[in-house]
Amino acid sequence: MKHPGPLITLFAGLVLGLFMLSLNATTGEPVPSSRDRDRPAVSPSPSPSPPAPPSPSPTPPPAASPTAPTQAQAQVEFAGRTNDDTASVAISVRGDKAIAYFCDGRTREAWMRGPVEEDGDMHLTSSESGAKLDAVMTGGKVTGTVEIGEQNWPFTADKAVKPSGLYRATAQVRGAELRGGWIILQDGRQVGIVSRDGKPAAAPPIDPETGAVTVDGTQLTARPVVP
Incomplete structure (x- = not known):
């Protein structure tokens, strides 16, 4: 009589796989493969900040008005x-x-x-x-x-x-x-x-x-x- 160990192990793996598929369908998140699980976690790169708007050019001072006429010379x-x-x-x-x-x-x-x-x-x-x-x-x-x-x-x-x-x-x-x-x-x-x-x-x-x-x-x- 053959030993039932391998069959039980295969059956358990199928059940686990069906459970994981069901969980993925429920949460919408992909199930990481064993290869992905073994990789070190990498923090996502932060989104680049939008470039700052250019500083407005300094407003030139108003043109000096002509010097007002001085009082009549003494x-x-x-x-x-x-x-x-x-x-x-x-x-x-x-x-x-x-x-x-x-x-x-x-x-x-x-x-x-x-x-x-x-x-x-x-x-x-x-x-x-x-x-x-x-x-x-x-x-x-x-x-x-x-x-x-x-x-x-x-x-x-x-x-x-x-x-x-x-x-x-x-x-x-x-x-x-x-x-x-x-x-x-x-x-x-x-x-x-x-x-x-x-x-x-x-x-x-x-x-x-x-x-x-x-x-x-x-x-x-x-x-x-x-x-």
Whole structure:
């Protein structure tokens, strides 16, 4: 009689296989083969993270608007006497421009204008009389020389605060062209000339507060000179 051991073993294997197939059908998971069971478990590779969106380009700063216009450049006035004390000189400076007036209060006068250099040097001239003023502005004052013809007058002009400074008036009076220039010094003294059709004479004083002046019976207004 043959030994039933192998048949029992085969039968047991068939039963186990049918059980595993039934279990796989129930769970939906594949039954690992004996070869797969013997392999070491391998962790699944993590899914790659989606690439980060590109950083937005930095927004450029808004274009700078044109510089707003600055306030009108301040005007600076200087007034003083020649070294020999025979005449007065007044200078109005605004930015890089200047206008000057030389006056002896009797018959000699000259209006001069020109540029002011960055270092304070100024070289002003008159197209009418050929007068010249060469000076330098430094330390709150102007020092230099006025030259008319063969004569020259060194001078010093200190900073002037209104009402001291330089004034001018023009008008037509009784058919004559009047042109007046006045210098009000820091101590209140006034020096001026009024020319009638080019003939100079001493000018009457002006009101330092309003600039009002009466010439030949006609009231005029002398105004501060602007370069």
